Amino acid sequence: MSRTPTTRSGKQLPAAYLDTELLERLKLSPEVAWYLVERGIPLPDCPPLIKTPEPRDVPGAQFDPTRVDKVLNAFQQLRHTQGELAGQPLRPDPWQVAYILAPIFGWVRWDDDAGMHVRIIREVYVDVPRKNGKTTLAGGIALYLMAADGEPGAQVITAATTKEQARLLFGPVKAIVEKSPALKRVMQPLAGVILHPKSDSYFKPVSSLAGAQHGLNLHGGIVDELHEHKTPELVETIETGTGSRRQPLIFIITTADAGKRESVYSRKRDRIEQLARGAYEAPAVYGVVFAAEKGDDPHAESTWKKANPGYGVSPTRAALAVASDKAKQSPAELAQFLRLHLGIRTKQVTKFLTLESWTANGALVDEEKLKGREAYGGLDLGAVSDLNALCWLFPDDRDDSLDMVLRFWTPEDNIEALDRRTAGNASVWVREGWLKTTPGNVTDYTVIGAQIRKDLGHFDVRSLGFDRWSSTPLTNDLEGERAPMVGVGQGYKSMSPALKAVQRLLLQGAAAGARPMLRHGGNPVMAWMVDNLAVAMDPAGNVKPDKANAGDKIDGVSALCDAMSEVLARPPKRISAYEDSEFEVI
Structure with missing residues (x-):
């Protein structure tokens, strides 16, 4: 629920900064917009394509403008080292302040253990095309975390897949220190490390898991070019190496990949997109993606500006015009131009079910009122240590709508792994009763069987569909008890x-x-799965759930499809909206 914005001092922001059409278009929070105007920073007219919510509604959250001032003042001590700006102060662009620095450093809450206000945002993801200054920005943040964040013995590292890649960020940062008089007085730039003796802190590059693990107690970690990381181990080691710090920050910068599934880039990008859509919440995670959309004309200047927030300065119009001309000459050059300069993943998976349409159908479902109602079920049993889903559909022949009841189970030992994939939401789902656990590290199918038998006595179950190629002792037992089990291809x-x-x-x-025509009661486990869904399509346009390319688990969607298959197969009472020639498989 939106609230009246205030600053750390308790000052209420003017009404002009509340939910206006302008702020929605620019994807600016009222607090950040107020800060920009108060500090004389122009409002940027280059909103990101994707932006996760700022942590405005976290209990005790406050926006502290002095924190952002401190970061910008620190950047003023840095000096450009190349080109016509060499020697001049490094001033972040308005878009960098609006969409990165102000949200990250401005939002704080009181922490009793630390005895101070601490940053709410702990992990940042910035996905932006090449030549938009992300490396310089990340370097400035690294120096700030090392020397100006008030953290004794701060360990800050930049991690990349090779020594050469790691030095692509470290080298320019070292040059900034060497060319900035104010920094040289307090820092020691050495060959492979920058030291801040006063706080006993350092900043250094690493390019291997062993290098990251050595004495790991990170206050800051910069992950450069995430799309080039082939395995997740180095990134995960950095993310888990901050446990004893008061307000650590992991800063991930990258350009888009081609759209390969199951990569470390894909998992991070998918999570940011899910958070932006509201599939689940993670206030400590913040991300922005600057990119054009697939339908945009790649050779139009308006598209270049849309994808590149630094357009006109870096990258220049001339540079993008040259790259665009090359892209017109070959498909390979076009694919590279789309990815590197417009941020378009050339193999994106199109959403078949949107989270918006799913949410719009989230009307309340009262199980007691469904007692004795005609029901059709779908059962998807996962691996012995994974998720399991049961879906019941209740047709309403007055308007061809359906009510839905969903049930989910997983072994209790799987919750920790599931929490890592859902930013801690799995534990919340268990506490709120949306997800049931069975004891131990394998699924106790007797628990699921007991619930199914209870449902058979409560509802007028006509059939229960399940994957006929993945039958289990449970489905065999239910069939043996003459339950209305039906194998579904x-x-x-x-x-x-x-x-x-x-x-x-x-x-x-x-x-x-x-x-609402498919009322589901707003089950958050299912919302996550709907958002994970990818589909495979044959030449005739027929579709099916594609588990191999799904963002994560889709067991609930599979169970829903099994149940819907049974609804479609029921004896016709009259011509129904469920039956349509468009559904026929050729």
């Missing part, structure tokens, strides 16, 4: 009509003024 023939029916109902229910 997982190919295009069964899944395409079911998935298209789900899509159609969600879109109908999301239309302006429409009644």
Whole structure:
């Protein structure tokens, strides 16, 4: 819920900085917009394509403008080392202040253990095309964390996949120190490390897991060019090496990759997109992605400006014009231009079910009122140590809408791993009852079986669909007890009509003024899975869930499709919106 913005001093911001059309277009919070205007910094007209929420609603959250002032003052001590600006103070551009520095350093809360106000944001992801100054910005942040953040013995590192890549960031930072008189008086730039003797702190590059692990007690970590990291170990080691610090900061900078699934880049990018869409919450994580959209004309100047917040200064119009001309000559050059200069992942997966349409159908579902109602089920049993999902659908023939009841289980020992993939939300789901746990490290199918038998007695269950190629002792037992079990194929023939029916109902229910057509009660576990969904498509346009390319788990969607398949197969009572020639598989 939005609240009236205040600063650390308790000063209420003028009404002009509240939810206006301008701030929504620019993706600026009222607090950051107020700061920019108060400090005479122009409002940037280059909003990121994707931006996660600022932690405005965290209990005790306050925006402290003096924290941002301190960072900007520290940057003023830095000097440009190359080109026509050499020797001049390094002043962050308005877009860097608005979308990176002010949100990161401005939002604080009181921490009893630290006895001070600490930053709320601990992990930052900045995805921006080449030549937009992200390396210089990251270097300035590294120096600030080392020498001006008030952290004794601060260990700050920059991590890359090779020594050469790590020095691509460290080298310019070392040059900045050497060319900045104010810094040379308090720092010692050596061959492989920059020291700050007064606080016993240092900044150095690492390019291996062993280098990152050595004496790890990080206050700051800069991960450079995330898309070049082939494995997650180095990044994960840095992220987990900050446990004893009061307000550590991990700063990830990157350009877009081509869209490869299951890479460390893909996992981080997907998480930022999910947070921006509201699939779940993680106030300590903040990210921005500057990019054009796939439908934009790649050779139009308006597209160059849209994707590059530093356009006109760095990169220059001339540089992008040359790159655009080369891209017109070959598909390979075009793909490179799209990725490196426009931030477009050339192999992006298109969303088949949108989180917006799913959320719009999240009407309350009362299980007690469904007692005795005609029901069709779908059961998706995962691996012995993974997630399991059960979905019940209840047709309402008055308007062809459906009510949905969802149940999820996982072994209790899996919660820690699931927390890592959901920014701690799995534990919240368990506490709130959306996700049930079974004892130990493997699924106790007797718990699931007991719930199914209870549901069979509570609802008028006509059929319960399950993956016939993945039967288990549980499904065999239920079939032996003459439960209405039905094996459902997982190919295009069964899944395409079911998935298209789900899509159609969600879109109908999301239309302006429409009644929700697939009411699901707002289960957050399922919202996460819907947002993870990727689909495979055959030449005829038929679709099916694609677990291999999904962002993460989609067991609930699979269970929903099994249940919908059973709804579509029920004896017709009249012509139904579930039945449509468009659903037929050719």
